[in-house]
Amino acid sequence: MSRLITTDALTLAYGATPVLRDVDMHIDRGEIVTIVGPNGSGKSSLLRGLIGALPAFSGTVTRAPALRVGYVPQSLAVDATLPLTVARFLNLPSRVARADWQAALVDVGAEALADRQIRGLSGGQLQRVLLARALLGAPDLLMLDEPTQGLDQPGAAQFYRLIEEVRRTRGCAVLMVSHDLHVVMAASDRVLCLNGHLCCQGTPKVVADAPEYRALFGSGTRGALALYQHDHDHDHHPHDCSEHA
Numbered sequence: 001m002s003r004l005i006t007t008d009a010l011t012l013a014y015g016a017t018p019v020l021r022d023v024d025m026h027i028d029r030g031e032i033v034t035i036v037g038p039n040g041s042g043k044s045s046l047l048r049g050l051i052g053a054l055p056a057f058s059g060t061v062t063r064a065p066a067l068r069v070g071y072v073p074q075s076l077a078v079d080a081t082l083p084l085t086v087a088r089f090l091n092l093p094s095r096v097a098r099a100d101w102q103a104a105l106v107d108v109g110a111e112a113l114a115d116r117q118i119r120g121l122s123g124g125q126l127q128r129v130l131l132a133r134a135l136l137g138a139p140d141l142l143m144l145d146e147p148t149q150g151l152d153q154p155g156a157a158q159f160y161r162l163i164e165e166v167r168r169t170r171g172c173a174v175l176m177v178s179h180d181l182h183v184v185m186a187a188s189d190r191v192l193c194l195n196g197h198l199c200c201q202g203t204p205k206v207v208a209d210a211p212e213y214r215a216l217f218g219s220g221t222r223g224a225l226a227l228y229q230h231d232h233d234h235d236h237h238p239h240d241c242s243e244h245a
């Protein structure tokens with residue numbers, strides 16, 4: 001398995017204020033890795049740091065040579081008065097071969113949407129179209145920032161199944177930020193738990209059993225609620241959770 005991205009003691013900051021300290025992580029070809037953590041814990045900042053949009057304050061990010069990254073944003077602000085079909089949207093900012101955009105739509109199960117107006121799509125349909133657009137560059141790594149925000153639970157579960165299918169057919173790695181803890185635990189190969197630093201990382205089972213994760217999210221079905229009520233009053237240092245397995 002080859003490394004796509006590796007960070008070494010990566011610290012990210014806005015101005016002089018560090019928001020994420022000393023992160024050691026990696027992403028390998030073909031794996032699905034999910035970043036979880038409370039609001040403001042640095043999840044989106046880490047994505048920005050990994051693609052180079054936010055330069056390292058200290059430490060390093062190493063990307064595989066000629067790494068192709070496809071980015072799926074949380075949502076898309078579309079001018080409601082602007083007529084824009086899905087097919088045209090997929091050809092912006094530059095034209096793409098018809099066979100390529102059609103194949104991308106087929107891969108995300110949205111081939112019937114080609115002539116629909118973007119502004120008339122449901123949340124789930126729009127996410128599929130955004131995913132199709134990210135696939136056009138044949139990415140080695142797909143990055144998704146809270147891709148299921150605004151979708152109901154069955155819609156979110158369906159979207160994660162789609163991600164797994166895309167990973168299988170395209171062979172790309174997937175790095176996503178998610179708040180859907182239960183689905184994340186089922187759909188990820190590895191989980192990174194952030195809170196201003198890398199609290200713990202490992203397989204879903206290892207992370208779910210880690211005291212750092214439980215302190216953040218609790219255990220059982222109330223875990224998701226604990227996410228928003230966390231005071232981070234525990235004392236620990238970043239490390240690999242595998243020692244808790």
Ligand SMILES: Nc1ncnc2c1ncn2[C@@H]1O[C@H](COP(=O)(O)OP(=O)(O)OP(=O)(O)O)[C@@H](O)[C@H]1O
Nearest residue numbers: 014015019037038039040041042043044045046177
């Ligand atoms: N452009 C910016 N300038 C200054 N501070 C920022 C900027 N973007 C984010 N921050 C701060 O960095 C910290 C981490 O933010 P980030 O968006 O990475 O967190 P997050 O875990 O993705 O949060 P959420 O779950 O709410 O999306 C927060 O304290 C945030 O206020």
